[in-house]
Amino acid sequence: MSSIEPTVKDGQPARPKTYWRSLDELAETAEFRAVVEREFPTLVPEILGPTGRRSFMKLMGASVALAGLTACRWPKERILPFAHRPEGRIPGVPEFYASAMELGGVASALLVKSVDGRPIKVEGNPEHPESRGVAGVFAQASVLELYDPDRSHSPVERTGGQEFQRTWDEFAAFAERHFGALRASGGRGLAVLAEPSSSVSFGWTKARFAEVFPQAAWFEYAPVGRDAERAGTALAFGTPMRPVAALAAADVVVSFESDLLQMHPAALAHAREFASRRRADDGTMTRLWVLESSPSVTGASADERIALPSGEIAATAQRLLAGLLLRPGVEPAWMTPALRSALAGLGGEGALDARIETLREDLQAHRGRCYLAAGPSQPPVVHALVALANVALGNAGATVRYLPDPDGPPPAAGGSVAALARALEAGQVQTLIVLGGNPAYDAPAELDLAARLGRAGTLIHLSHDRNETSALAAWHLPRAHWLETWGDARCWSGTVSVAQPLIQPLFDGRSPIELLALAAGLPQLKGYDLVRQAILPLVGGEKGWRQALHDGVVAGSAPAAADPAAAASAAAAAAAAAGWAGSPRAPKPSAQALELVFLPDRKVFDGRFANNAWLQEFPDPITKLTWDNALLVAPRTADALGVAYGDVVTLSCDGRTIQAPIYILPGQAENSVALALGYGRRRAGRVGDKVGANAYALRTAAAPWVAGSATVQRTSLRRKLATTQDHWGMDKLGERTLQHRVPEFIKEATLARYQADPEFARKGEPKLIQLWDPHKYEGNQWGMAIDLSACTGCGACMVACQAENNIPVVGREQVLVSRDMHWIRVDRYFKGDPNDPEFAFQPVACVHCENAPCEQVCPVQATVHDHEGINEMVYNRCVGTRYCANNCPYKVRRFNFFNWHKGIGELGPLARMAMNPEVTVRSRGVMEKCTYCVQRINAVKIPAKNDARPIRDGEIVTACEQACPSQAIVFGNVADVESRVAKLQKSGRAYSLLAEINVRPRTQYLARLKNPVHGAEAPAGGAHGASEEHHES
């Protein structure tokens, strides 16, 4: 157990050390202190300056540097020296633990890979009904947060304008005094602001807390929530319900601006089920209709996508759904006259335009086999109509289950944070505990919480890092990362997962429940005790508890689905009596009064991941933008506004203004502009500070998602946007060529055409001859198949690959000069009319050519074919001529232009230990690329050889394959005709990318299928850009 490492004590070994992580630490040697100082420089200006961007990358090295803080947080909190190896533990052999991460009150069930006590990779929990072994982008990237050097490392007390580093013992002493007095008064003047949580133990602790402090006020706030859905389902059913979709059963899926496949809390399950119906194996496919203002991953996968301003979508949905509910044949038995008149009032009797009419017909034709969903930006009434329509169409129980929402009824507009602001203003809050979150940054702008928080007598803030809110707090307390704490949470469908720590808190952080317990003076102070206490009733004893820990799932903990028809009928009368008012019809937006839509960011979510370099460099699936957010504008709107790509504009809304650069995005609704939340942070850390524009400055409690009457004013400034793929603003020649090539690269057909010609993808493939003898193989031959019909473009594979293969982060400046290092990238193309484009995604990594052009041109034989068909990259032999990359038709080779990992070397040997030890860290001047996760192949191959057995199909799983929520990537032995990959490569949809240059790639693509309404005939309108396919069949 190698290790050192620090919690910074500001020099004072004030408290007696209970545990130490190394003898050096215990001795407080000069070397140890030097290491500490080097790792946590108190002065960072030199790395924040523009010249220091490169050094920042070194610091990302530092992100991993802290991995050395090995400790073993074993199920019980005992620290055992490794003098004797614990039974069953083999150094260097990774171990996997089930855990869970909660985001926005919804859990992802995870499996964490730990090597020698260090968690290094987050994967999905295969035992879990929802995740089934996949993890989303955020969960996967969160492991980097654990090792973030900018994390807060000790309690900080702020008095008299000065900050003092304290210890938890000192805080405990303070808490004893402070909360002891409050306990006497029942907690008068005490308030808590928490993030919504579905955790059982949190609820349990909260209840204990409330018992101790009956007078205390409890507020909840999350900038990205699903309040409208809770309010809408409450409107429809009388009580908030949570729709749990079964997309595999749906033939028609309609999304009213709901990003079902990416940002939805159940996106992983949605993607898997959706993809299962996109391959047309049984001759059927879903049809996905998406109405949205800004292109999302879901919209990009749609068969029928309608771009409308968000307000128009609400109006359209109201007319469509109200009309649908009133139609004979759909009209439910529980319809009441009051409800009927309410629906008529919503425009249910009006005419629909042609495409929406088609949608209505499609829905009506698929009663019981369709599913409707509305997104958070839609008003409650749309959610209510969606819920009622799902019931009336017979979808409830078939394609969707309605569960009682564990979050309960939503607070009034703005969440209860508005109430908190009022309480603060009224001086009713003497002590405020902020459990996580960052309200000073992300609360609605008009509340001016940053100023009002100062009115709380004592502000105590628990947080991972010292963010904008911590700067105001009297006591800032470090929060333990989810990988360091005990906890639990419910996934979208309600199953409880227990989160167990994989490592002792690196910086002595505590979890929210531990802080609550401390404040309330509970007898159980340890997270383990609290969680166990809360979970035990669910699992029925110690054995169940151990099973739950092992599985990561508390079996049978999901709530039963309500009977929605009964609920609806009961609710209908009440709803009608309450008089449903349609959302006030927003005036049609125009270039002078734009609609501004706030998007939860696909990279940093609500801003909490801003200091995560993997996520900052993760290209947004749609815009391919890294290290920035930008105002998304439709091409026509940009023309009307007279703004160009990269122009910095002043965006005004309700008298508030911010500046943001323009990104002209094909497919964005006209006169609707969108801006992602989570940027423009000032105290995120070295990575996230001053990245992008702060959309929260424009966001109000009344209009959290869609604001009207925004104006855009051009400034003289311009900003370069660091995209990994740059199509917009390309010259005509390039654009034309792109449009010409994309259908060749991403073969696509409608379902009808595919059925008429199942071999369509191979049509036009040239007859290729071999000029020389091919490689000879015995045994395994690896290959891959990527199903473009299943791929949603979400990018989970990119983050998985980054974590698995120690791929460095290069920073904005280097992305600007096209030096991003991702081994797998997801190419995104727009097809057809830029005002109403189709989207196409294609994940591209090294395809391991049989006639590899890279191998032939390497002058030092650093890239060679192995005996199992892999095109191998021998880093040690590479001298870096870059000839291989020049000659690669797929441009998948990545060159180390600098020593991206230099920082790690500088930080000493420990720093390397956070990297995946099974993958070489590449030096400067060396070429690298996808290896088909050769380390994973060998990890299976060697034991299989020892057991003298063949490798089973599916036993080797590459990182990208593992992370793919839609199971679009399949890896295996193509020599085994029974393997999945061999079968897929033989299927009619399989084709080789750039087959005509005869490089014979081992990765093959499966053509994309689409199922538009007019699949068989010519399309009705100009909606489908590439129309030949429609004609041909």
Place this chain on the structure above:
Amino acid sequence: MTTAVIDNTNDNPRARSPLVLGDTSLTRVTDLVCSVYERPATRGWYIAFGISASLTLLLFAMIGYLFARGIGVWGLNHPVGWAFDITNFVFWVGIGHAGTLISAILFLFRQKWRTSINRSAEAMTIFAVACAGIFPLIHIGRPWLAYWLFPYPNQMAMWPGFRSPLLWDVFAVSTYATVSLLFWYMGMVPDLATMRDRATTRPRQIAYGLLSLGWRGSNRHWLRFEKAYLLLAALATPLVLSVHSVVSFDFAVSVLPGWHTTIFPPYFVAGAIFSGFAMVLTLLIPVRQIFGLKDLITPKHLDNMTRIILATSLMVGYSYAIEFFIAWYSGNSFELFAFLNRSLGPYWWAYWIMVTCNVIVPQVFWFKFFRSNTTAIFITSLLVNVGMWFERFVIIVTSLHRDYLPSSWGMFKPTAVDLLTMLGSFGLFFTLFLLFIRFLPFVAMAEVKSVMPHVLHEAGPTALGDYWGDAPRDHRAPDKGAH
């Protein structure tokens, strides 16, 4: 040393034009040539040397910076893995070709006018190859391992990749450098002996004494010398064709549209000769002016070189045209796009600079006025140098920046380090050339003397050798065959 400038560019069918003008005594040739280095260096030389030496320092500073930081200090990126580095390499290798062509091929073809310019052209070859050789070494990501490109027995039991054109380059360029150096030095030995004999200071006597390898001008020496010279010329001749053909394989062997072209070997060789002659002119025109060598490097010489430039310009122009034609005729859309993108894409300006400088501007040499106007020749030669640099830039960068998958298309922008490194390579080239002017015989005296009219008149066995093999018939006895 007054000489009436005579226009010797006329092709008089009755008499050959003289190749040396003015007073045609042998002594004068020696005096003229030796005066170049025997006179104290002028202030102009010092200024020029100061500038180019500073630029050389800059080159090494840039290389030092590059080695310290990594290839990222250049503007290279993921689609564009080569840009200025290989552009400069091909440019400098190409420059070298004129020297070898003049000294070897023209020798074999018995072009007597080559004698006045072959020495300086060969020197240019050596220096250009020296500049060229730097780039492949520094362009690799881990230059400290550059020796892995050589096939040497090693404990890793690894050989280099013999299928790689880059390896062929290593052999082609190193062979070329070796043969050129030998050829140059060997041809210089009689002149070095002259310098030794004229040297007035001890260091010079020793230095030139060592360099002249004991040359005494005996008949036996001349006999051996002439044979060796002929052999080396024969050896060097195929190199003129092979080196740039091999360099062009770097591109032609790849699968990249715009590179994967069978026309490249002849196209590159023609371009190399084209650029090399332009560089010879760029160097000689000022030198003959400054050092009063107009009688040796006469208008006839300039005229001949402009004709070669015109001819090779047409070849290069033809190549440009045929590339386009084939791109269209092949029906390969990737190929066609590569060429359309070259001429109309984001780097259109580079392409049109190339076409203007390489194809359009040299057409002025159809006219005698331009062929005999040194200013016009000088300016044209400079433009051709520019054009040929851009040719390589266009081939390399425009093909790379947009290849097959539009998702990985990108742009290359040079950094300051790119530009300064290129500038520095010119500094190195001119530094070496200026040192050459000061310390070595700039014109092949012995060879020039052999083509002077009165030497040919005397026509005795004492003539400075008939290592031309062939002597002008109007001056020699019909029994020439006896030689």
